[in-house]
Amino acid sequence: MNTKLSDKVKVLPVPFKRPTAEEMKDKTTKWVFELNTLDPDIYMNKTVCCTASILQFPVHNGWWYRGCSKCFKQLKQREDSGELICPKHDVQIAVPCYKVYVTIRDDNNQATLILMGRQAEQLFGINCQDLVNKRLYPTEQALPEEIKKTTDETYLFEITVNQYSELMVRNIFPSKKSFASMVEQTPTTVTLERLPTERKRNIEASGKALCIVEPEKKAKNEKETKHGAMISASSVSSSASK
Template sequence: MRREEIKVTLWGDSARKVDIETIENLPPPVLMVMTSLKVKKKPSNTNHTCIFINPEIPQAEPYKIEFSKATDNIKKLPTPYKQLTAAEVKKVDKTTVRKLNKLNPKEYKNQLVYCKAFISRFSTHDGWWYEGCPQCYKQLTVKKNSDLQVCLDHSVQIPLPCYRVHATIEDPNSEATIKLRGKPAEQLFGITCRDLIDRYPYAPQETLPQEILQTKGQIHIFQIQINEANGFIVKGIFPSTKNQPSASTPAHPMYDKKRSVDKGRRQLFATTPDKKART
């Protein structure tokens, strides 16, 4: 009501559920109510965010009266690059994993490429999360002669757990290693990194939670940015039109070969029933 501006960032499913065309066709003012936002320098949605357009609640009336002026029409801000909808992703040209490996990073550094593949395995050689700066998400370093953790750009910070998961994706002819970070990783695993660590506070870095492991075999369309130093960085994940494979049905014959190996491994973070007490 004070006409102060604040920018809110919506990610993943929450962003895709916002029907921009319908909102633009509604007579002003259009009131949007959002719940469960993550409050920081720029608020963003969480996995539990709900969005309501013009809700029928008493509190909405004062806002409608205040923002009914001609100058209050909806304004669209420019985006840094073209954001594709799920329907547009289905039509976009997709590369194979073999071709993905052959792309020149210098030629594609400012482009996003799309690759349809399934996740076959994960690597834990440097853990699946790191302690990052809550402002820029860069990895924190320990200050010399102290236990304080600092960011090179933002001084001393309280660490924020951030995903850094290395995964191997495959299609029928080849495989490649991708890096899952930030919102795409949260979208894929269905939980924030902080919440997952809170769920398993004593889990070692080398042990992958079941929330991550259960995505093995799933087919997705990966939106990838090619980085000369860091390899293939996933910037977005879209569902495939094919049915997701179940635990009993391999996604691909190549995945089936690995099942005999995986069966012998201990299922991490899985709960087992307590043994019956002796009588």
């Protein structure tokens, strides 16, 4: 069976990289309730940071769209022919692209962000086309497990505002707590991997102990047998002399 090179090569999402403490000094941080009042005229070209947990993924507008293979803009359907066209590149083959609405929260407030492209790939660990291809009947409303499993996790979101006053995610990083949790799990993994070896060592040690015990028991039994024989012989001799 012929296999295309593109079928063998998997493009991995960019791994998380937390900003340093020095980098965070230059960033503007906001609480969740402040995100809903950001002025687009001020924050359209300026980012703010907010640490919050993911509450849910609203699917009223789906979680992916059919985009242009060149610029990734959403394709529009031509009324006369039904073809999908890009306003900039004319008729194009559609490719699945992320556009995920995510509601975040802190202790008392909520805000809804839009997550697209590289940032979504980074969070879900898979690109949109691969995720859509995994599903037998992909729909824009049915959330896959790769997306749902990030619910209740806490992240540091870097956010900007677009011309429609929508909150757009520009970067996303695991929170310090989540990062520490991932690090703490490493020793457990190592311990589990060592268990078969340790079990084998214990079995070998037990085997060696048995090898040592058995000759000792054998020697003891032989000694008792010999001693019993001597007593019997002595008794016979004593009876004969009488």
